[in-house]
């Protein structure tokens with residue numbers, strides 16, 4: 001990906017939600033991202049694929065400055081969220097993380113009730129009226145296609161839910177604070193095919209309202225759920241295009257080898 | 265469970281139905297144009313061939329996209345593959361209809377060699393086969409598909425009979441050669457249409473039962489001429 005020219009798949013109607021330019025990231029002396037430049041389209045699903053260690057999670061964590069929490073990280077380059085530089089000195093990182101929510105590979109509900117898990121972000125933000133919380137909890141659980149399964153046990157522990165339900169609960173928790181962007185790092189890797197299908201269905205629903213970036217090792221999943229796909233290798237963005245193009249007619253031989261399972 | 269991409273499969277299916285209906289109409293109109301010496305209708309059939317071709321391209325594109333992005337398995341995978349093959353057969357049916365229409369235009373300029381009896385009868389069987397083959401596709405009805413396959417020999421028999429009859433015309437009256445040849449080609453086209461209907465029916469058996477009955481003795485086919 002030469003120079004500062006941004007990779008951007010076919011023209012989309014809306015301006016990009018996230019813009020990345022010349023992004024380098026170092027863990028100490030080791031460079032994990034090399035001059036990454038790409039645009040993430042608003043209200044679309046963008047998939048990041050690539051072999052283990054290529055920097056997908058690292059890049060994802062750049063979008064809400066989660067890498068700030070890692071010792072010895074150095075970042076160069078630009079990340080704009082809705083046109084705003086997320087590294088600007090006056091930027092409120094807590095606010096940023098509210099706008100850019102995250103769902104992890106291992107579902108990580110708090111050891112609290114289902115209700116409290118979803119209400120958590122709002123309580124932190126100072127909302128305390130029961131009616132307001134009830135409304136958001138229901139809406140978010142419905143949004144995460146979990147409401148019908150848990151509506152009668154809202155005050156039971158979230159840890160009693162199945163893995164797939166826990167993952168959808170984490171999505172409900174992310175949705176509850178109404179972020180702009182939801183980042184998902186291998187959200188289905190611990191789920192069975194049915195739970196996976198439910199999450200994929202959910203992703204398809206959520207993109208009506210949110211911009212979604214998903215990291216996945218499952219090629220079929222990337223093909224099914226995403227609109228755009230970015231392929232990374234050794235910290236570099238190798239190819240970025242419409243998902244259909246990446247899976248049917250990739251321009252790059254490495255991309256083709258990877259998506260067809262003939263890598264290395 | 266309903267999936268967000270089920271609609272894509274529905275679109276694929278409805279394009280196949282549309283293509284089936286369009287090619288059926290093309291054959292029916294081509295034969296009508298021939299029998300009625302209706303040049304305007306024949307021209308319409310020739311012009312409409314492009315519709316069938318465009319549908320084939322669309323269906324191929326949808327099938328490839330679906331297989332590529334949705335990783336279908338089992339019945340769904342067979343459905344997409346069979347749909348793609350059926351659309352190829354239907355495209356050929358459309359070509360045959362257009363060939364018949366072109367010959368109908370030529371024949372309309374001359375007096376008929378003999379009253380049209382066998383050709384419409386043969387075409388009626390081929391059209392029924394085509395319709396039934398498409399029906400099995402909609403209802404996954406393998407029994408009906410097998411019934412279609414068995415009818416192929418009826419069409420073959422009429423084709424052979426016409427061939428002999430037209431040959432004797434040509435021998436007796438050389439001035440009929442060009443007309444008789446056109447009719448032979450038309451008869452051959454109809455026979456090909458029945459073959460395509462048979463192919464579709466065989467594919468349907470595969471779709472319904474995952475059983476390949478092509479090139480087996482299971483259904484004894486008639487001999488070539």
Ligand SMILES: Nc1ncnc2c1ncn2[C@@H]1O[C@H](COP(=O)(O)OP(=O)(O)OP(=O)(O)O)[C@@H](O)[C@H]1O
Nearest residue numbers: 027030032050051052053054055056057058059070
């Ligand atoms: N906290 C860290 N400290 C040092 N190096 C790290 C750290 N996190 C990641 N790395 C290194 O950065 C590179 C990119 O890692 P990253 O986790 O982004 O890869 P990934 O593409 O998400 O891989 P996977 O598919 O296995 O999750 C790897 O070489 C990894 O070892």
Ligand SMILES: [Mg+2]
Nearest residue numbers: 056057058185
């Ligand atoms: Mg990772």
